[in-house]
Amino acid sequence: MVEVRGAIPLPPADDPTLALYQVLSETGKLDASRAPVLSPDEARKIYRGMLTIRIMDERLLAMQRQGRIGFYGEARGQEAAVIGPAAALGPNDWLVPALRDAGAAIYRGLTMRQYVAQIFGNANDVGKGRQLPCHPGTRAAHYVTMSSCIATQLPHAVGLAWAAKLRKDPVVVIGCMGDGATSEEDFHVAANFAGVTKAPLVLFCANNQWAISTPASVQTASPTFAIKALAYGMPGIRVDGNDVLAVVGVMKEAVERARRGEGPTFVEALTYRVSAHSSSDDPTRYRDESITEQWKLKDPIARFRKYLIAGGLLDDAADERMKSAIEAEVRDAIAAEEPVGPPPLRSLVEDVFAQVPAHLEEQLAEIEALPRQKLGGVHA
Numbered sequence: 001m002v003e004v005r006g007a008i009p010l011p012p013a014d015d016p017t018l019a020l021y022q023v024l025s026e027t028g029k030l031d032a033s034r035a036p037v038l039s040p041d042e043a044r045k046i047y048r049g050m051l052t053i054r055i056m057d058e059r060l061l062a063m064q065r066q067g068r069i070g071f072y073g074e075a076r077g078q079e080a081a082v083i084g085p086a087a088a089l090g091p092n093d094w095l096v097p098a099l100r101d102a103g104a105a106i107y108r109g110l111t112m113r114q115y116v117a118q119i120f121g122n123a124n125d126v127g128k129g130r131q132l133p134c135h136p137g138t139r140a141a142h143y144v145t146m147s148s149c150i151a152t153q154l155p156h157a158v159g160l161a162w163a164a165k166l167r168k169d170p171v172v173v174i175g176c177m178g179d180g181a182t183s184e185e186d187f188h189v190a191a192n193f194a195g196v197t198k199a200p201l202v203l204f205c206a207n208n209q210w211a212i213s214t215p216a217s218v219q220t221a222s223p224t225f226a227i228k229a230l231a232y233g234m235p236g237i238r239v240d241g242n243d244v245l246a247v248v249g250v251m252k253e254a255v256e257r258a259r260r261g262e263g264p265t266f267v268e269a270l271t272y273r274v275s276a277h278s279s280s281d282d283p284t285r286y287r288d289e290s291i292t293e294q295w296k297l298k299d300p301i302a303r304f305r306k307y308l309i310a311g312g313l314l315d316d317a318a319d320e321r322m323k324s325a326i327e328a329e330v331r332d333a334i335a336a337e338e339p340v341g342p343p344p345l346r347s348l349v350e351d352v353f354a355q356v357p358a359h360l361e362e363q364l365a366e367i368e369a370l371p372r373q374k375l376g377g378v379h380a
């Protein structure tokens, strides 16, 4: 039953912006009429993508607790809402991510070593250590570096999509956000602009029901996030974000719609942030963790694994082999990237001015003259 606030008239309860679209229910019941067409390899690749997130998050969060990296933000329990959008795009399309989407970059071709190098901010990091951990970017895999400023990526996503349309380039863009991002002006600007220009864009909102300590219930007075689509003249759909088949199906349809020139779609994927917001957060201070325990039972990976096993697409031995291979990949990437060391100090003043100005050269010389221990013993 959808809660109706005040006297605002709402669409009927079965409207896609209010209902919850599912393909594979929590009990494993499949609605075959809605199931997206996936080859066995594609289905296994999607599963591997989700499992990769689970394993690397666990390992990298442990590294943060050991003091070996500075920060980490997990996507635990939200893996279907990370891989679903990535699986809907072609190689020439672009993904403009939100905070927890690094697994989508890996799904699209970022290597584990590149990801781990970004987390260390070491000399191998293409971003030269200038971003917080978990903010990789890869031009090759058409995955834009995440901006930490909530929602600022959304006008960029519309711009990319609109530019593609003007150039008659058959490219589709997915712009990702969390529930919290929908309260930012950038979201409204982006959604309005996308609606007006009919840009080939899919706005994807992973509603994990929390924005740090702010629950979704006070994030908006709308009954759902998906219903906001209607105000911007685009279709909206609310999908079970822990049902990867539903997310992939809905996203593929929205991507194809955009590619046909029919304009943007807004998708809300309902999930839950079972982890802390980040390694700097303690959710027991502000929420009832017994609800978190209930959401852990709706695990998207376990649900999809059961489906794959029942359909003969995976068996226990293949599952174990996949897990071991991912664990080895993460372990090897850490072993290779941890000793690399930071980018050269000189990179501090590079890439902004064609000619490094005298005052920056002076400051750099001062830093270089400091005793090593004053630099924390880190920089070469």
Ligand SMILES: Cc1ncc(C[n+]2csc(CCOP(=O)(O)OP(=O)(O)O)c2C)c(N)n1
Pocket (backbone or CB within 6 Å): 099, 100, 148, 149, 150, 177, 178, 179, 180, 181, 182, 208, 210, 211, 212, 273, 277
């Ligand atoms: C403009 C801006 N305001 C505040 C913050 C601090 N901040 C970082 S993440 C976050 C919550 C984001 O919530 P949501 O969009 O739901 O994404 P989630 O973290 O749940 O994935 C906030 C408030 C920020 N990074 N940028």
Ligand SMILES: [Mg+2]
Pocket (backbone or CB within 6 Å): 178, 179, 180, 206, 207, 208, 209, 210, 211, 212
């Ligand atoms: Mg959120």
